[in-house]
Amino acid sequence: MTTVSPDRIPVIVGVGEIVDRPKEIADGLEPLDLLEQALRRAEQDAGASLLGDVQSLDVVNFLSWRYRDPEKLLAQRLGISPAHCYYGPVGGESPIRYIHEAAKRIARGECTVAAVCGAEAQSTATKAERAGVKLPWTPFAHDVEEPKRGAAFQKPLAVELGVFRPVTVYPFYEAASSAHWGQTPREAMTESGTLWSRYSEAAAQNPNAWLKRRYAPEEITTPTAENRLIAWPYNKLMVANPSVNMGGALLLTSLARARAAGIAEDKLVYPLGGASAEEPRDYLLRDQFYESHPQNAVLKAVMDLVGGNGRKFDAIELYSCFPCVPKMARRTLGLGADVQPTVTGGLTFFGAPLNTYMTHAACAMVRRVRDGAKLGLLYGQGGFVTKHHALVVSKTPPREALAQETSVQAEADRNKHAVPEFVTEATGKGKVESFTVLYGRGGDVEHGVVMLRTTDDRRTLARIPASDSATLEHxxxxxxxxxxxxxxxxxxxxGVPEWRVA
Known part of the structure; x- marks a missing residue:
């Protein structure tokens, strides 16, 4: 039995999603339209008039269009003036962070109604650019600086070698982690294909998914003209798919306000708590690549909320930009290879509206909990295995007040080992710490990249030319x-280091 006052118990009461597939490019909805419609659908889902009373509004960063102060433009459309009105930086974990922070505000008594929303219209924006179609949207804010991401945080040698984008950095974790687990590359690929097929099964059953069909494991892992290799070991069907038009939103309020508004009890989903931690933005400043200390700390913290047993979660969403992320996560949670990792469909098949996928995952989780799941886990991740945030939700009210201090950064840092010095020039012997191979659109190798430890245990990156067939074969x-x-x-x-197998 809870002893917390109902006006300090946060509840998720409404979820809304929209998918836009215009027949004509110019008819495509802009991100502001998608945000507004998703919020209005969330209000309709709640069955109560709440939007006019929103005091906390968080808008997930989007990249398909640029506005000046999009959070203020959205508030104007809604006719509200929330005390907290925020448009944040890039990060796939940010929707979970915003939901968690909104719940904390309600628990502190700082607000009664909160909204979290995100949207992307990348499919329409890309098609319009390619076709030379001028979109009748809010004018693009050319004077607004583009958000910092990717290359802005990485070393020049990483940028020069092409390993500064997610699709070329995550392979370092993929190779290092599978080697650490004692897998052959074939065994690792089999695990990835099987796991990704499960994501596609969930997408096939989700009416809001972009790709609504099941893909067999071998379809996912076998390179073809349509499923081309991008960066070893990733084919197109193993990476996030950002070419979508989607919006998602959630409405939170206090239990007292929900009851006063007449919202049905079976609509209510309770945030029980969560945790966050992060790595350095420059991935070469990390101690190793076979696990993530922040990910481990975050997932262990949320397991502690349910008695230390990851199997108590009967609904799970493990972030899925690339296979290594949920593969590492399920091991930390103590879950087997038969894990059902998603209620949504994953960033390949449901679609990857860039930073806001976890908004849709939260919507799907709310529906799953309403349908009978007792404990749900939402785990979001951003950057290059950089930023981590997890949230536990439940059908049952919490027994204690929502915790306000939820960073587990100290625990993550405590487990970190010495970081090797990075050098841009090296000769002599080098041991492979991890690697990838980059491919062109036609399927030809552009070059390989190895992360190496030198004989004095420094770290460097080195190129393998496409002409070095023996090393590439290795x-x-x-x-x-x-x-x-x-x-x-x-x-x-x-002036670039190159590596050749001994």
Missing amino acids: LLDMERTPVGSLGDIAMAAD
């Missing part, structure tokens, strides 16, 4: 991981 051997293998480092004429 890297791409499906029966034996190249992680840990030795080779020779030499400086190329352009």
Whole structure:
């Protein structure tokens, strides 16, 4: 029995989603339209007039269009003036963070009604640009600075070698983690295909998904003209799909306000608590790549909320930009390879409206809890395995007040080992810490990239030219991981380190 006052118990009462597939490019909805419609659908779902009383509004960062102060433009459309009105930085974890922070505000008594929303119209924006169609949207704010991401945080050598985008950085975690677990590359690929197929099964049953069909594991892992290799080991069907038009929103209020508004008890979903932590933005400043200390700390903290057992969650959403993320997460949670990792469908199949996928995941989780799940886990991640936030939701009211201090950064940092010095010039022997191979659109190898430890245990990046077939064959051997293998480092004429297998 809870002893918390109902006016300090936050509840999620409404969820709304919209998917826009215009027949004509110019008819596509802009992000502001999608945000507004998603919020109005969330209000309709709640069955009570709440939007006019929103005192806390968080808008997830979007990249398909640029506005000056989009959160204020949205508030104007809604006719509200919330005390907290925020448009945040990029980050796939941000929807979960905003939901959690909104719940904390309600628990502190700072607001009674809160909204979290996000949207992208990348499919329409891309098609319009390619076709030369001028969209009848709010004028693009060219004077607003583009959000910092990717290359802005990385070392020049990483940028020069092309390993500064998610699709070329996550392979370092993929190769290092599978080697650490004792898997051959073929076994790791099989696990990825099986896991991703489960995401596609969920998407096939989700009316809001962009790709609504099940893909067999071998369809996902086999390169074809349509499923081309991008960066080893990732084919197109193993990476996030941002070419979508989607909006999602959630409405939160206090239990007291929900009851006063006559919202049905079976609509209510309770945030029980969560945790957050992060890595350095520059991924080369991390101690290793076979696990994430912040991810571990966050997931262990939310397990502690339910008695330390990850199997108590009967509904789970593990962030799914690339397979290594849920593969690492399910191991930390103590879950087997048969895990059902999603209630939504994943960023490949449901679609990846960039930073706001977890808004849709939260909507799907609310529906799942309403349908009978007792405990739900929402785990979001942003950057390059950088920012982590998890939230536990329940059908049952909390017994204690929602915790306000939820950072587990100290725990993550406590487990961190010494970070090797990074050097841009090296010669002699180099041991593979991790690797990837980059491919062109036609399927040809552009070059390989290895992350190396030198004989004095420094770290560097090195190129493998497309002409070095022996070294590339060594890297791409499906029966034996190249992680840990030795080779020779030499400086190329352009000043970039190159590596050749011994």
